[in-house]
Every structure is written in structure tokens, then in C-alpha cells.
Amino acid sequence: MSSWQNPTPVAILTVVPSNLLSLLSDASEADSVDEFAEALLRAWACVVRADYHSLIRFSQPSETVTYWHPGEGRLGPDHWLPRLFAGLLAAEKPLETHPSTEAFLKHGPGAYLRSAIEKDKVWRRRRHYRLVDSKHGIEDTLTLFLSPAHGALVTLHAGSKGSHFESTVSAPAQEFGSIADALVAARGGFNDRTPAPKPRLTKREAEILRWVAEGKRNAEIAIILALSAHTVRNHLENIFAKLQVDTRTAAAAALHAMAIPRQATTTDNPAATGRKLPSGGKNSRRYPRTGAARAISVATKDLKSAS
Numbered sequence: 615m616s617s618w619q620n621p622t623p624v625a626i627l628t629v630v631p632s633n634l635l636s637l638l639s640d641a642s643e644a645d646s647v648d649e650f651a652e653a654l655l656r657a658w659a660c661v662v663r664a665d666y667h668s669l670i671r672f673s674q675p676s677e678t679v680t681y682w683h684p685g686e687g688r689l690g691p692d693h694w695l696p697r698l699f700a701g702l703l704a705a706e707k708p709l710e711t712h713p714s715t716e717a718f719l720k721h722g723p724g725a726y727l728r729s730a731i732e733k734d735k736v737w738r739r740r741r742h743y744r745l746v747d748s749k750h751g752i753e754d755t756l757t758l759f760l761s762p763a764h765g766a767l768v769t770l771h772a773g774s775k776g777s778h779f780e781s782t783v784s785a786p787a788q789e790f791g792s793i794a795d796a797l798v799a800a801r802g803g804f805n806d807r808t809p810a811p812k813p814r815l816t817k818r819e820a821e822i823l824r825w826v827a828e829g830k831r832n833a834e835i836a837i838i839l840a841l842s843a844h845t846v847r848n849h850l851e852n853i854f855a856k857l858q859v860d861t862r863t864a865a866a867a868a869l870h871a872m873a874i875p876r877q878a879t880t881t882d883n884p885a886a887t888g889r890k891l892p893s894g895g896k897n898s899r900r901y902p903r904t905g906a907a908r909a910i911s912v913a914t915k916d917l918k919s920a921s
Contacts, residue, residue, distance in 0.1 A: 650807075654797070669770050670771065672767040672769075701745060714757040724788055726757050728757075755774070758790065826850070
């Protein structure tokens with residue numbers, strides 16, 4: 615078996631279907647492998663118009679085969695597609711059943727159009743054609759082999775009934791393969807993705823972090839919360855360690871990413887507590903600030919501290 619190679623890198627699809635970005639976004643956010651496969655299949659069907667689409671994953675070392683179909687999700691063993699392939703794989707060596715598979719073994723991952731590889735006369739003598747394609751009127755097939763990753767080989771299929779695909783279909787399919795490879799790599803393989811656990815902050819740490827996001831310095835936070843500056847600094851050290859950050863800007867960004875709900879308390883408005891305002895006065899328009907204003911304020915103070 616020849617060594618696997620990466621497909622030719624491309625930047626973007628030459629012509630981007632209107633809903634493709636939305637479908638790819640769905641795929642990137644999917645947690646379960648079934649959701650990911652379904653979203654990837656919908657995107658594939660958007661790029662390659664065909665009479666049928668499917669996705670197949672070959673897993674090693676378990677040697678299991680899993681099938682997905684648009685709108686039907688993961689297919690059970692009684693579905694016609696797995697049953698057909700089960701009969702095919704039992705009849706002969708699986709790696710010798712299709713010209714696209716042979717092309718993949720020779721040239722590596724990429725999109726392979728059957729009619730461009732092998733003439734109809736030769737193709738119709740193959741067992742694969744007799745057992746699968748002819749039974750469902752499939753005249754031509756396009757197969758996209760993704761780069762093997764984490765012990766799995768994933769293929770996306772498109773079939774045309776009654777006519778051949780246009781030869782131009784291979785280029786966008788090849789480009790889609792690069793995008794799909796990136797999505798699979800980003801989730802760590804074609805499997806369920808386990809979300810990273812969110813850091814747990816105490817109520818006081820979350821309160822201090824909110825004021826950091828507002829652009830307040832340690833001394834100002836100490837006045838607002840009636841704490842010592844030393845206590846605020848200790849809390850910030852714990853916050854930085856939990857969030858795995860080393861700047862106030864990064865900590866503020868982590869707050870927004872964590873989406874910690876803001877609770878309305880008297881400490882949100884120092885004027886309501888009778889304590890001295892850190893600057894400006896009760897009429898200064900510091901509450902609330904937009905997210906952008908907070909980020910700019912924190913970043914500015916970071917730069918001043920560094921200078």
C-alpha cells in the first residue's frame with residue numbers, strides 16, 4: 615500500500631454556495647460525531663449536486679464500518695446501503711472493488727471521479743457495479759477520500775443516476791476535502807468531541823474578574839469591594855492560574871468567552887454604597903460600558919503598566 619499524502623492545499627472554494635458557510639459552521643460546532651457527520655454531509659451535498667450522497671468511516675484497529683446518509687443520520691445494519699456493502703465486502707477483497715479506491719491507494723487522499731478514471735465498458739464488468747451501482751441506477755460516482763487521521767479513513771460519496779458527472783465537479787470537491795480535513799483535525803478526529811471543562815471561579819473571583827473587564831485597577835477594585843489591595847492581588851493570581859492566562863486583557867477576554875452572567879448588586883454602582891468613587895464622580899458615565907470599550911480600557915492600562 616502506498617503512503618498517504620495530503621491533498622493539494624487550497625485557500626477557498628472558487629464559487630461558494632450561499633449557505634455553505636452556515637453549514638460548515640454547524641459542522642465546526644457539532645459535539646457528537648453523528649451531528650458532525652450530518653452537517654458535513656449537508657455541506658458536501660451543497661458543493662456537489664447529485665442524486666445521492668453518503669459518508670462512510672472505516673475505523674482501525676476495530677475494522678468497523680459506519681455509514682451516514684443525509685436526513686437519515688447514522689444508518690443501522692438493516693438499511694439497504696450497509697447491507698449492500700456488507701455483501702460486497704464479503705464477496706471479494708474490499709480494496710479491489712472500485713477504481714476510485716485503487717486511485718486513492720496509488721495517489722493518496724483527494725476527489726476521484728469514476729468516469730474520469732475508468733471507461734464504462736470496463737467499469738460495468740466489475741463486481742462492485744453489478745452488486746451496488748446497477749441495482750440503483752447509478753451511472754457515475756464521485757468519491758472524496760479525506761486524509762486518514764486517528765485510525766479512521768473517511769470517504770464522502772456522490773452518485774449520479776442516468777448520466778455522467780461533468781468533469782469540472784472534481785475541482786470544488788477537492789477543495790472541499792481540504793476544508794473537511796481542517797474540520798476533522800480541529801475536533802481531534804472523526805469522533806465525538808468532549809468539550810473542555812470550564813474553569814470554576816468562586817463568587818468573589820468572578821466579581822473581581824468582572825471589574826477587571828470593566829477596566830478597573832487593583833486599587834480601584836479594592837475600594838469598590840471594600841477589600842485590601844493585597845487581597846485583590848491574591849484573588850487575581852488565582853484567577854490567572856485557573857484561566858491559564860498571564861495578562862488582564864486575556865482574563866477579560868476569558869470572561870466574555872465563559873459568558874458568566876452579570877448579577878445586579880449594589881457593588882455595581884459605588885455611589886449606591888456611599889463609598890468614595892475611584893474617579894470621575896457619580897455623574898461620570900462609567901456604567902455600563904460596551905464590551906469593546908472594556909477591552910480597549912483594559913488593553914490600554916496593560917500597555918501603560920508595561921511602559
